[in-house]
Amino acid sequence: MSTLLSDLGVDLPLVAAPMAGGPSTPALVTAAARAGGLGFLAGGYKTAQALAGQIHTTRVEGVAFGVNLFAPNPIPLSDDAYRSYAQAVQPEADRYGLALPEHPLEDDDHWTDKIDLLTSSPVPWVSFTFGIPDRTVISALRRAGSTVLQSVTSAEEARLAAESGVDALIVQAPAAGGHSATLTPAQPPQPIPLTDLVAAVRRAVPLPAIATGGITTAADTTAALAAGAEAAMIGTALLRTHESGASAPHKAALVDPVFTTTTVTRAFTGRPARALRNRFTEHYDPIAPLGYPALHHLTGPLRKAATAAGDTRLIHLWAGTGHRQAKAEPAADTIARFAGHL
Structure with a gap:
């Protein structure tokens, strides 16, 4: 070494x-x-x-x-593209009574x-x-x-x-x-x-x-x-x-046979990231624009609420290809x- x-x-x-x-x-x-x-x-x-x-x-x-x-290394997002994606995911936020941010937040x-x-x-x-x-x-x-x-x-x-x-x-x-x-x-x-x-x-x-x-x-x-x-x-x-601060739903999903594969998605944050394939990646990755950190801030409240509810269909379940290990x-x-x- x-x-x-x-x-x-x-x-x-x-x-x-x-x-x-x-x-x-x-x-x-x-x-x-x-x-x-x-x-x-x-x-x-x-x-x-x-x-x-x-x-x-x-x-x-x-x-x-x-x-x-x-x-x-921001990826700027137009107001129109942001609003279009926000409207698409709003029905998921409605499950938790959430109003998603109206305008893109760039920080x-x-x-x-x-x-x-x-x-x-x-x-x-x-x-x-x-x-x-x-x-x-x-x-x-x-x-x-x-x-x-x-x-x-x-x-x-x-x-x-x-x-x-x-x-x-x-x-x-x-x-x-x-x-x-x-x-x-x-x-x-x-x-x-x-x-x-x-x-x-x-x-x-x-x-x-x-x-x-x-x-x-x-x-x-x-x-x-x-x-x-x-x-x-x-x-x-x-x-x-034991020392990891990952959420309980995330930890469980990594070995849950329901999740069979990972996928590279920008649906959650507007940057490519590898996660367990779930409802959110399947429905929203095809229409998700590139836009970081705007999409991160847009979906953040939804992901937080879904995590608290243990709703793994909507959580960003980050995972490498060897997650079963x-x-x-x-x-x-x-x-x-x-x-x-x-």
């Missing part, structure tokens, strides 16, 4: 992925670290104040960890406040998804002492990331659950095995790489390392762990399983 992880005192080349919206709790990040790996807090969808609270909770545990942010997820937080109160690792930050932001974080990582989905994106001055890459294959890290959401990545993608990125740029997307067994971990990755990052496999167990057991004989 390279100094990328060993400098932090990490024993295993395993990283717990940042999963925004609740799953990546301080308890999960801490458990991953104590099991010999490294965990990431998910800064997406949080205020800087809420993120600061999670950083403090994790920091007092005395473990190394990282923070992931959504870098601004940057508290970007400046979070960068200010991470430069003034540095954490060991900072990673970015959706967009590549300005070089001045990356330089400021590195001066503050953070190792900066960029999520990429192709060799071309890896080249752009390298030019920005980041220290390392997170190479995400299309089998990953949740949002694709693609910089071009209108053109989701083509199907490619993770090992092939890692090898292509390693040929393109000299930066160290962490492999993610489709890591479902210890053999997948070994294969990713053999392809040239410094570590493997696991996400979906941790969703049912997620087990209800301590996160340390999952980490040990994926470490195999490393």
